[in-house]
Amino acid sequence: MNISQAAAHSGLSAKALRHYESIGLLVPGRSANGYRDYTSADIETLCFVRRARACGFATEEVRALLGLRDNPARHSRETKALVNHKLAQVEEQLQTLLGMRATLRTFADSCAGNESPDCAILQKLSGQTA
Numbered sequence: 001m002n003i004s005q006a007a008a009h010s011g012l013s014a015k016a017l018r019h020y021e022s023i024g025l026l027v028p029g030r031s032a033n034g035y036r037d038y039t040s041a042d043i044e045t046l047c048f049v050r051r052a053r054a055c056g057f058a059t060e061e062v063r064a065l066l067g068l069r070d071n072p073a074r075h076s077r078e079t080k081a082l083v084n085h086k087l088a089q090v091e092e093q094l095q096t097l098l099g100m101r102a103t104l105r106t107f108a109d110s111c112a113g114n115e116s117p118d119c120a121i122l123q124k125l126s127g128q129t130a
Contacts, residue, residue: 006038010046017046025049025063056090 006028007014020026021036026045031037038046048069052062064082068074110120123129 001038001043003036003038006036006043006046009043010050012046012050020046020049023059025059025066055086057086061086 001009003014003017007017010017012020017026017036017038021028026042026049028036028038028042045066048066049062052065057065061082065079068079068082107121107124110124112118112120
């Protein structure tokens with residue numbers, strides 16, 4: 001199938017497919033006229049990549065996961081270790097975001113939001129105490 005059909009079947013854009021090819025995550029075959037020719041196995045790989053990226057895995061992490069998927073001698077502990085590492089990163093990011101949310105709430109609550117030029121938010125961001 002051609003790139004637009006593969007994009008539709010995988011839920012990715014043609015641009016994403018070209019990008020994944022350019023970085024070696026997937027190398028589709030070529031037809032006699034030189035056009036990309038995607039197989040059902042390529043679509044499975046693209047769907048795997050899409051799902052892994054949706055879980056927050058970076059390109060190199062996806063590459064490692066694909067390597068594990070394609071290795072019949074793999075050990076599931078390797079995959080679990082990758083997922084646990086990503087989970088720890090997400091937990092850390094979540095804590096950072098929760099702290100940011102609390103700070104932004106404090107900022108919003110401190111500002112009158114009226115016609116006055118005085119703004120507690122700008123004062124706090126400037127390091128001034130209000």
